[in-house]
Amino acid sequence: MKKIVALLLAAMMLMGLVGAQAEDAHQLIYGATTEISGDFAPGAWWTNNATDKMLRDFTNDCSTVVTDQGGADIVNYTVAESVEGVMNDDGTKTYTVKIKDGLKFNNGEDITIKDFVWATAFGCSSVAADVGAKLTSYLTVVGGQEYYDGTADTITGLHIVDDNTLSIQVVADKVPYYFDITYAGFTAFSMKYWLGDAVDIKDDGNGVYFEGLTKDAIADTLEAARFNASETRVSAGPYNLVEFDQASKQATLVINPYYAGNFEGQKPSIEKIIITKAEDATWADALKTGAFNFYDTMTDGTQINQAMDIIEDEANKAALGYGFDFTQFNRPGYGKIMFQSDFGPTQFVAVRKAIAHLLDRAEFANTFCAGWGGVVNGPYGTAMWMYQDAEEWLDENLDNYAYNPDQAVELLVNDGWVLDENGNDYVEGIRYKKVTAEEAGQYVHNVTLDDGTILMPLIIEWSSSEGNSVSDLLAVMLANGEQTAAAGVKINQNVMTFSELLNYMYRDASQGDKYGVPTYGMFNLATNFTPEYDQSYSFTLDPDMVAQGYNTDFIFDEQLDKLSMDMVYGVEAGDSETYLDLWQQFIARWNELLPELPLYSNVYVSVYPDWLENYTQDSYWDFEQAILYATIAE
Amino acid sequence: MGKYILKRCGYIVIVFLILSFLMYSLYNLIPTDPARQELEPMRQGLKADEYEVLYKQTRARMGLDDPLVVRYLRWMGLWKDMDGTFNGIVEGNFGYSNLYKRNVIEVIQAPMGNTIFINIFSTIAALGITIPLGIYCAVHKGKRFDSVTQVVTMLGYSIPVYIIALIFMFVFCVFWRIFPIMGQKTAGAVYANAWEEFVDMLYHICLPVIVMTFGSLGGMTRYVRSSMIDALSMDYIRTARAKGLKEKVVIYSHAWRNALLPVITSILGWFLGVFSGSVIIENTFSLNGMGKLYWAGLNNLDFELVLAIQMFYSVVSLVGSLLIDISYGLVDPRVRVDK
Numbered sequence: 007m008k009k010i011v012a013l014l015l016a017a018m019m020l021m022g023l024v025g026a027q028a029e030d031a032h033q034l035i036y037g038a039t040t041e042i043s044g045d046f047a048p049g050a051w052w053t054n055n056a057t058d059k060m061l062r063d064f065t066n067d068c069s070t071v072v073t074d075q076g077g078a079d080i081v082n083y084t085v086a087e088s089v090e091g092v093m094n095d096d097g098t099k100t101y102t103v104k105i106k107d108g109l110k111f112n113n114g115e116d117i118t119i120k121d122f123v124w125a126t127a128f129g130c131s132s133v134a135a136d137v138g139a140k141l142t143s144y145l146t147v148v149g150g151q152e153y154y155d156g157t158a159d160t161i162t163g164l165h166i167v168d169d170n171t172l173s174i175q176v177v178a179d180k181v182p183y184y185f186d187i188t189y190a191g192f193t194a195f196s197m198k199y200w201l202g203d204a205v206d207i208k209d210d211g212n213g214v215y216f217e218g219l220t221k222d223a224i225a226d227t228l229e230a231a232r233f234n235a236s237e238t239r240v241s242a243g244p245y246n247l248v249e250f251d252q253a254s255k256q257a258t259l260v261i262n263p264y265y266a267g268n269f270e271g272q273k274p275s276i277e278k279i280i281i282t283k284a285e286d287a288t289w290a291d292a293l294k295t296g297a298f299n300f301y302d303t304m305t306d307g308t309q310i311n312q313a314m315d316i317i318e319d320e321a322n323k324a325a326l327g328y329g330f331d332f333t334q335f336n337r338p339g340y341g342k343i344m345f346q347s348d349f350g351p352t353q354f355v356a357v358r359k360a361i362a363h364l365l366d367r368a369e370f371a372n373t374f375c376a377g378w379g380g381v382v383n384g385p386y387g388t389a390m391w392m393y394q395d396a397e398e399w400l401d402e403n404l405d406n407y408a409y410n411p412d413q414a415v416e417l418l419v420n421d422g423w424v425l426d427e428n429g430n431d432y433v434e435g436i437r438y439k440k441v442t443a444e445e446a447g448q449y450v451h452n453v454t455l456d457d458g459t460i461l462m463p464l465i466i467e468w469s470s471s472e473g474n475s476v477s478d479l480l481a482v483m484l485a486n487g488e489q490t491a492a493a494g495v496k497i498n499q500n501v502m503t504f505s506e507l508l509n510y511m512y513r514d515a516s517q518g519d520k521y522g523v524p525t526y527g528m529f530n531l532a533t534n535f536t537p538e539y540d541q542s543y544s545f546t547l548d549p550d551m552v553a554q555g556y557n558t559d560f561i562f563d564e565q566l567d568k569l570s571m572d573m574v575y576g577v578e579a580g581d582s583e584t585y586l587d588l589w590q591q592f593i594a595r596w597n598e599l600l601p602e603l604p605l606y607s608n609v610y611v612s613v614y615p616d617w618l619e620n621y622t623q624d625s626y627w628d629f630e631q632a633i634l635y636a637t638i639a640e
Numbered sequence: 641m642g643k644y645i646l647k648r649c650g651y652i653v654i655v656f657l658i659l660s661f662l663m664y665s666l667y668n669l670i671p672t673d674p675a676r677q678e679l680e681p682m683r684q685g686l687k688a689d690e691y692e693v694l695y696k697q698t699r700a701r702m703g704l705d706d707p708l709v710v711r712y713l714r715w716m717g718l719w720k721d722m723d724g725t726f727n728g729i730v731e732g733n734f735g736y737s738n739l740y741k742r743n744v745i746e747v748i749q750a751p752m753g754n755t756i757f758i759n760i761f762s763t764i765a766a767l768g769i770t771i772p773l774g775i776y777c778a779v780h781k782g783k784r785f786d787s788v789t790q791v792v793t794m795l796g797y798s799i800p801v802y803i804i805a806l807i808f809m810f811v812f813c814v815f816w817r818i819f820p821i822m823g824q825k826t827a828g829a830v831y832a833n834a835w836e837e838f839v840d841m842l843y844h845i846c847l848p849v850i851v852m853t854f855g856s857l858g859g860m861t862r863y864v865r866s867s868m869i870d871a872l873s874m875d876y877i878r879t880a881r882a883k884g885l886k887e888k889v890v891i892y893s894h895a896w897r898n899a900l901l902p903v904i905t906s907i908l909g910w911f912l913g914v915f916s917g918s919v920i921i922e923n924t925f926s927l928n929g930m931g932k933l934y935w936a937g938l939n940n941l942d943f944e945l946v947l948a949i950q951m952f953y954s955v956v957s958l959v960g961s962l963l964i965d966i967s968y969g970l971v972d973p974r975v976r977v978d979k
Contacts, residue, residue, distance in 0.1 A: 035827045041936070043740050052741040054681050135697065138741065140682060145690050179687075233742070252750040254824035255928045280827040285926045287806070288822060291814050297821050325817070505672045505941060517671035543687075551688040554695070555676075 032617055032638050034276050036629070037284030037298035042255050046239075046247060047232045048125060048195050051139040057281065061247055063630045064259055064279075068117065068242035070103050071191035072269050076391050077338075077537030077626030079187050082269040085109065087170070089190045091579070097178030098148055098163070101190035104171045110264040111196055112239075112246050122192040123164065123172050124200075124207050127214050130154055130161045136221040137228060146189060148175040149213055160213035184577045184585050185538045199240035202227035244274045244634055257281040274634045276618075290316060296326050299615040302629050305337070307376025310611045317613065329616040334378075334609050338387035338625040339534035341374070341476055343603040344511075345527060348560040350449045351439075351464050352527035356421035358600045361466075361528075362407035363414035364493060365484045371606035374479055378609040383407070384593040387535055387607060389625035392589050399590060404597045411489040418493065423464055429455050437464040437494030448523065465496045469511070469526035471504040476530055476605065500526065512555040524560075530605075537626050541570040541592070545601075559601035566595050641969075645962070652958045659954050660729075660947075664712045667943040674738055675699040677941070715944075729951070735944030739937065744948040748933070751917065754824065755929040758845050759914035762852035767907065770857055774864025778899075779891060781869060789861065797858025805851045805924045812847055819847040822926035848925045852918065860910075864903055871899040901972050905964050912960040916953060 038057040045053040046062055070086040071079055081089045087104040094100060109117040128134050129143030130150040144150035148163025163175035176189045183189075197207065201224050206217045231239075235250030235257060245259035259279040267273045282298055290312050293301055304310050316322065316330060323329035343361070345352040352358055367381045383404040386393050393400065423437040432438070438453070438461040446452050446460040453461045468485060470477035477499070484490060485497040508514075511529055515522025543556040545566045551557065569592040577585045612623050621636040623629065675698040683691060699705055703714060703722055713719035715735065717728020727733050734744040777786040796804070813821040820826070824844045831837040871877065872895050880890045917931030930949065937945040 033828045045741055050681060053739075135701075140678070142682060142686065142690070142694070145686070229742075251825060253754055253928055256823065256825060256827065258828065278828060282823060282827055283926050285822060285923060287802075287924055288809065288926070291809060292821050295813055295817060295821050297823065298827065505670070509671050509673075512676070514673060514676070517673055521671065548688060550692070554683075554688055554691050556683070556688070 033278060033280065034300055034615070034618070034633075035280045035282060035296075035298040036300045036302065037289060037292060038281055038302070039284055039286075041283050042250065042257055042281065044233050044235070044250055044252060046235065046250075047139070047228075048193065048200075051134075051141060052232070060628070060630050061257055061259070061281065063243070063628075064245040065112075065239070065241035065243040065247050065262075066193055066195065067244055067268060068109060068194040068266070069191055070105070070122070070193075071187055073537050073626060074269065075624060075627045075631075077389075078391065079185060079191075079538070080269060081187070081190075084267050084269055084271055085194075089187070091186070091190065093181070094175070097181070098175050099181040099186065099189075100173055100175045102167070102171065102173045103190055103192060107170065109194065109242070109266055111194075111242050112262045112264055114264060115196070115240070117194045117196075117242060119166055119169055119172055120207050121194045121197050123166055123214060124197045124216075125195050126174070126192065127161055127164055127207055127216065128201075128219075130164070131216060131219060132156065133216075133219050133221055133224070137225055146176055146180055148177055150177075153215075160209075160215040162213040164214045166207075166209040166214055182575065182578050184574045184579055184581070185540065186579045188538065194242050196240040196242075200228060200231050244268070245279065255283050268631070268634055272634045275637050276633060279633070293330070293613065294319075294322050294326070299328075299330075300618075300629075301613045304611045304613070305608050307374070307378040307608075310378045310609075311376055313611060313613050330613050331616045331618070331621075332611050332613045333621060333623050334611045335624045336388040337379075337534070337608040337610055338389045338536075339532065340382055340387065340604040340607040341532040342530070342605055343480070344529045344531050344559060345601055345603070346511075346524060346529075346558075346560045347599075347601055348562065349447045349524040350451075350527045351462060351466055353445065354421055354439075355599055356417045357423075357464065357466075358603070359407065360414035360417045360493065360495070361484070361497075362600060362603050363410045363417070364487065364490050364495065365480075365603070365605075366409035367407070367603075367605060368409070370479060370483055373483075374476060374606050375608050378611065379606045380609075381406075382604045382607045384597050384604070385533075385535075385541070385602070386539075386593065387625060390535065390539065392539065392586055395586060396590055400593065403590075403594055407600075407603070411493055414489075414495075415493050418464070418495075423494065425461060427453055427461065427463065429459060429461060432494060435494065436496050438462065439464070450525075463496070464494055465498065466528050467526045468497050468499050468528040468530075469507050470499055470501055470530050471507050472501050474530070476532075477501070480530055480605075497528070511558050514555070539589070540574050542574050543570075545570050561599060561601040563595070563599055566592070566599060569595060641966075645966070648962045648965075652955075652962065655958060656951075656954060660716065660951055661712055663947055663950055664715060665708060667947060668708055668711070670941070670943075672941050673704075674702055674941075675704055678738070715947075734948040734951075737937075737942055737945040739940045739942040739945060744945050747945060748930075748948070748952075751928050751930050751933045752915070754927060755917040755922075755931070756914050757841075758848060758852075758927065758929065759916075761845065762849045762856070763910050763914055765849060765853045766856045766860060767910065769853065770860035771864055771903075773857075774861045775868050775891065775896060777861065777865045778868030778872060781865075786865075793858035793861045795858070796854050796856075797862070799855075801851065801855040801918070802920045802924060804855055805848075805921060808847060808851050808854075809924075812850075820844050824927060845927070848921050848927060852921055860903075860906065863906060864899070867899040867902050868895060871895040874898070901968070904967060904971055908960065908964045908967060912956055912963075915956055 040055055040057040042057050042061065043053050043055045045058055048066060068085055069082055070089060072082045074080050085106060087106050089101060089103050091099055091101045105119060105122060111117055126143045126147065129141030130147055130153045132154050134141045144154040147161055149158055149161045150163065152158035153161045165173045167173055172192065174189060176186065204218045204223050207214055208217060235247045237248055239247055244262060244265045246262045247257060248260050249258040261274055261277055265273055284292060284298060284301060289301060292298055294316055304313060313332065317332060345358050347353055371379045371381045382388065383406050418437060423439045424432050425438040425440060426432050426435060427438055441460050441462045443460060446462060449462060451463045451465045453463065455461065481499050485499050490497060507529060509517045509521040510526050513522050513524065543551055545561060545563065546552060546556050547562050547564065547567050569588055573585060573588040573592055577588065614621055617639045619637050619639050621632060623632045675695055678698055679694055686694065701722060703711055710719055714721055715728050717726050717730035717733065721727045737744050737747045740747045773789060777789050780786050809821055812819045824841055826840055829840060877890060877895055880894045917929035919931040919935045922929040922932040934946065934949050937949065
C-alpha cells in the first residue's frame, strides 16, 4: 500500500514539473467570463458572444470609421485618406471613402478596395440569408433592396470608384442621422479568404455586383473561414488568431507584424495573449495561482472586494512572483425597475413616482454593489460624454426621487388613491382609486361597486426572474418593506424564468394567449448603452412597432417620442451642441415621466498583473483597444 | 438468444420513437420564440416593416409556423425540410445549434471526446480501488481497517461532489500548488510533440479525476463489500473451506464469482456512464465536456442541441440495458433467456 501511495505521489510531482515548464513569466493570460464559441466571422453575422467579439476585434481593425476612447465615432486616418459626405437633392446621402495605399493583411498580401466593399455588398445579397448570416445592409444602401429581391443586377448605391475609392449612397429615410458617419464605416476582410477564388465583385459604372456568388459556391469556404483559428487565417488587426483549442476552449493571439496601427497609429507590444475561460466559483483561486492573470470587467461588488484582497496579499505575490493592479470605470448603463405604463396602477405617473420615493435607492445601490456603485436619475451612464458635459445641469434639473415615504403618500393622495375597497375614505390597508372604464381596462384586481363605480386597488404585479439577487434585495427593501405597506401599496412578486418574463414584457401572444394580456406592471432588468446612444424607437407611438416590442415601457408620450427621434434623426452628424441640447430635454422629460426607475449603476473593475504598464480601460475603451498601449515593465 | 436480441432491438426502436416525440413536444411547449431571439440584437436598427419582414422570413426559415407533428417529423428526417430534402436524425443530421450556429454533431465532438477521456480514467481508477477494497473489507469484516474504510467511504458518499472539489482545489491547487486549478492545458504552452501535450492534459485532468473517483468510492465499495459478505456466508463457501482449499481460491474463485452477479450491472452502468458528463465537475474545473455543454444548451434554450444530447443518452441507456441483460445471462447461466 505504501509503495502505491509513494508511486502516485511521484507521478503527481513529475506531472507538476512538466506543467510548470511551459509557463512564461510575462505572458498575458486573460480569464474570460464568456466561453469562446469558436465562431470568428466578421461582425455578429452569426453569433453575438462577447468573447468571440473581442477576438474578432483583435483580428479585424482595419476600418475607415472607429470609436475613440470616449466612444465617439471618428474617421480612422490610419486607414482612410479621406471620408466625405454629401446630401443629395432626393434626400439620400453619399459618402465617398478614399483608402490609403500600402495596407496589408497579416499574410503580407495587399488589401484592395474590393476587400473593403464586398462585405457591405454581401449584406445586399439574398445569399447571405441563405447561409444564415444576419445582415441588413440592403436596407441602408440605395438599390440594396432591389438587389436583395433579385429585381436588379447591381447595387446602384454602392460603387468602386477607382482602386482606392468607394462610395455609398444611403437611403433617404435613414438620413439625416446623428451617427450617420457609421454608414461610411468599411472594414477590410479578405474576399479571397471568406468567399473563395470563384467569387468576384465588379462595378461597370452602375453599381457593384457579384460574379459567381451562390450558396453552393461559398458555403464550405465560409464555414471553414468562420471557424479557422490558425496561421492560415487572413485578417488585418493588431493580433493574429493563431490557435483555438476547441477541447480546452483556449485561444492564442500573437502580434500581427503587418498591422498599420489604430486610429492614433498605436501598435501593440505585448507579444502574446492567451484567452481562457474563467469560472464564477473558482476565478479568485485561478487568479491567485496564476491560471490567468487578467480578469476583465468585474461587475459584482463582492467579487471586487475579493479581488482587492488578492491585490493586497503580499504572501501570494511572493509565491506567484508578481502582484496585481487594477483599473476601475463606470458602467455605461444601470439595473432598473421597468414599469409598463399603459394599464393598472403603474399607468399613473404619481404611482411610479411614489414607488421611487418608497425605495432607498442609495442604500440599495450601496448594498447590491458592495460599495462599488451609485445611482443615476435617467437613462444614461456616467461614462457617457453627454453626462460628463451636462453633469451640473442634470444635478440641478433632474428629480433624484430621494427616499421619502411621506412624499410618496402625498403623491398618492393628490392622485386620488384615497379610498378603501368599499369606496369609503382610506384608513389602512391597500389604497383604492376611482377610475374610468378606460383607465380600468381589464386589470384583474379592479372592484366594481353596486353603483357601477370602478375602484382600482394599488396592487402592482411584479415579474421577477428566478435566481436573481436584485430581485431578492428588491423584495426585502421594497415589496416587503414596512414603508410600502404603510403607504397602502401592495407589490406582489411573481418569480418566473427569464424567457417567460420576456414573453410578458413583449406581450407576445404568439407564445400563448396569456402573454398578450397586460399582466405585470413592473419588471426588474438591466441595460447598457452603446456609444451610439440611439433611443429613436424606444418610445414609439406607432402601434405596429409597439406590437413588435419596440416600446416595452408602453409609455405613449408624444414629447418623449419626438425628442428621442429628433435627437438622432433631426441632427446633422457632428452637431454635438444640438444633439446635447435635445439629449438634455429628452432626459428631463424621461425623468419627469419615470417609465423606468434606475436602481444602481456599477463601478467596474479589471485586475491585471503589476508588470503591465500604461494600461487604462474605460466603459467604451475595452481590453482589446486599451492593451495596444500597454507595455511590460522593465 | 438471437431472437431475444432482435425482439429487444424492436422494442428499442419503438421506445425511441415514443420518447423522441414526447421530448420534442415537451421542449416545444416551452413558451419561447427562437426567431425573436435571433433578431433581438438587430431590433434597434430596424424599422417596423423591416423587422416584420425579417421576422417572418426567420420564422419561415426555421419552420416555426408548421404544426408540431410536421416539425417533429422534419426533425426526425421523415418529412421534407425547408429546402425540399429529407434531412433529419434518420439521415444523420442531429440538428442545428442556435447557440453555436453550427451543426449539433460538430458542436458535440470535442466535449464528447473530453468527457470520454476523463470518465475512462475515473471509472478505471474507481473500479480499480473499490473492487479490491470492497473484497478486502468483506473478508476482514469488523476489523479496524474495515471500520475506517466504512467511515471514509461514507464521507465520500455523503459529501456533495462540489464540496469535495472545492476542498481538494484548496488543498492541492492553492495551498500545495501541486495541480492546476482549471482547464485542460497550460495556457500558452508550446509542445515539442504530441506526447508532451498528452502528459500536460493528463496533468490537468488529474485533480478532476481524483475528485470524481473519491466521490464514487463510497457506493461501489459498500456494494462490493455487501455482495461479498453475502457470498462468503453461503454454504458452498463453508464446503470449499472444509475441503481444505486455499483462502485465496475460496475468496476469488468461489465467493467473488458469485458476488459479481449483482455488481456487474453496476459496473456496466459505470462504463456506459463514460458518455455522460458531470455538470458540476466540468463547470468547477472549467472542462469542456458534455455536462457543461448540456447545461449551456438548457440555459440558452438551444433545444435542438439539448434534444440531440438527450436522444443520444436515451439510445445509450436503451442499448446499455440490453447489454446488461445479455451480460447477466452470460455470467449467471440460470437466467439465460434461451434456456
